Amino acid sequence: MKFLSVARWEFLEKIKSKAFLISLVLLPVIMVAFGVLPGILVSQTEEKETLVGIIDETGKLYRSLEQRLAEKYALPSGSPVYVLRDLSAFGGDPGQRRGLANAMVAEKEIEGYFTLPASVYDSGAVEYRSANAGNLRIVERFGRTIEEVIMAARFSEHGYDATLIKKLMTDIDVTPIKLSGGGKESESGFLETFFSAYIFIMMLMFLVLTSGQLLIRSVVEEKSNRVIEVLLSSCSANDLMIGKILGLSGLGLFQVFVWLLIGAALTLKFGSFTISLDHVLLMGLYFVLGYLLYAAIFVGAGSPVTTEQEAQQITTYVSLTLVFPIVLAVPAMQNPDSILIKVLTFVPLLTPAFMLLRIPIQMPPLWEVGATLAVLLFFTLLSMWLAGRIFRIAILVYGKRPSLVELARWIRTP
Numbered sequence: 001m002k003f004l005s006v007a008r009w010e011f012l013e014k015i016k017s018k019a020f021l022i023s024l025v026l027l028p029v030i031m032v033a034f035g036v037l038p039g040i041l042v043s044q045t046e047e048k049e050t051l052v053g054i055i056d057e058t059g060k061l062y063r064s065l066e067q068r069l070a071e072k073y074a075l076p077s078g079s080p081v082y083v084l085r086d087l088s089a090f091g092g093d094p095g096q097r098r099g100l101a102n103a104m105v106a107e108k109e110i111e112g113y114f115t116l117p118a119s120v121y122d123s124g125a126v127e128y129r130s131a132n133a134g135n136l137r138i139v140e141r142f143g144r145t146i147e148e149v150i151m152a153a154r155f156s157e158h159g160y161d162a163t164l165i166k167k168l169m170t171d172i173d174v175t176p177i178k179l180s181g182g183g184k185e186s187e188s189g190f191l192e193t194f195f196s197a198y199i200f201i202m203m204l205m206f207l208v209l210t211s212g213q214l215l216i217r218s219v220v221e222e223k224s225n226r227v228i229e230v231l232l233s234s235c236s237a238n239d240l241m242i243g244k245i246l247g248l249s250g251l252g253l254f255q256v257f258v259w260l261l262i263g264a265a266l267t268l269k270f271g272s273f274t275i276s277l278d279h280v281l282l283m284g285l286y287f288v289l290g291y292l293l294y295a296a297i298f299v300g301a302g303s304p305v306t307t308e309q310e311a312q313q314i315t316t317y318v319s320l321t322l323v324f325p326i327v328l329a330v331p332a333m334q335n336p337d338s339i340l341i342k343v344l345t346f347v348p349l350l351t352p353a354f355m356l357l358r359i360p361i362q363m364p365p366l367w368e369v370g371a372t373l374a375v376l377l378f379f380t381l382l383s384m385w386l387a388g389r390i391f392r393i394a395i396l397v398y399g400k401r402p403s404l405v406e407l408a409r410w411i412r413t414p
Contacts (some may be wrong), residue, residue, distance in 0.1 A: 072145065
């Protein structure tokens with residue numbers, strides 16, 4: 001049971017390091033900042049008026065647009081957010097009007113200006129010119145309001161009461177209801193389903209990145225200062241490898257556990273819980289087996305390297321396999337039973353991520369769950385056995401990195 005002593009030593013040494021303690025607090029703060037700040041900035045209400053120019057070549061839409069914007073968007077004081085300036089009479093021709101309007105934008109007299117061509121009733125094409133073309137809020141709000149004004153004008157031209165039609169049109173709010181295998185109903189919004197699947201994948205990816213690097217760097221460091229030879233005098237190579245995997249895995253899982261507690265505390269204090277806890281034990285099983293599979297690959301691939309640069313490259317290459325399910329997250333959510341998704345689920349390196357993605361969306365059949373667990377368990381044990389065969393020789397090899405032929409020979413060596 002010497003591997004338990006190695007695991008305990010690895011865990012205690014790393015958990016007391018300043019880098020780990022800083023990351024334990026700093027990384028959740030960064031993640032919350034990245035997730036919350038953009039939403040806060042986007043949802044902030046306006047604090048001052050915004051001057052926007054309008055070139056109305058139809059001669060009919062300016063007043064209606066001004067009135068509709070004032071009704072929809074107002075400052076806390078009650079004054080309109082958007083103050084319009086009619087630029088339709090500027091210059092003698094459209095080119096001169098545009099030139100004068102461009103000069104006003106350059107002088108910051110107006111935020112930008114919209115051009116409503118005479119053909120807008122038929123084409124629906126509107127142009128917006130501004131120094132800040134990335135202000136999507138103005139583009140989206142004006143685009144929607146211009147559409148409403150044009151629709152009202154079309155109704156009036158054909159003798160219909162636009163106000164009455166608007167009252168008769170009812171907005172539809174669709175509430176998705178998820179049905180379980182037993183017919184049990186539960187409300188399941190997009191965000192709840194999305195985050196339930198996504199957060200497990202992101203935690204697995206982060207755990208693999210951090211703990212994988214720690215595994216490889218620990219081996220590289222001990223090889224470079226010859227500490228590995230002292231360790232092998234008191235325990236076997238397999239005990240050392242298993243101890244490192246268990247110790248650093250425990251460190252990573254402890255880190256995730258602390259973050260989950262922080263997340264739960266913040267959720268209870270500031271908002272509703274948007275993550276489904278259905279099948280959480282099954283998802284936890286895929287999570288742990290997936291991590292052990294990657295840890296074994298890191299040990300097997302990282303033990304022959306001798307420099308930090310090589311260790312970084314191996315970590316990057318192995319971790320890229322976890323990016324693939326994230327890229328396919330949206331298609332998988334829309335059609336989790338597609339042939340492509342099912343086939344990719346049985347690829348061992350992708351099995352944990354895709355099952356973590358599929359389970360919250362739509363529980364796969366029991367035979368798929370059993371088959372994927374069997375595949376994952378088999379390849380996890382196989383990877384650990386192969387890593388052990390490579391590790392016992394590679395940790396005592398210095399200098400030139402071994403070729404694939406040499407690695408195969410090490411595996412066959414009894």
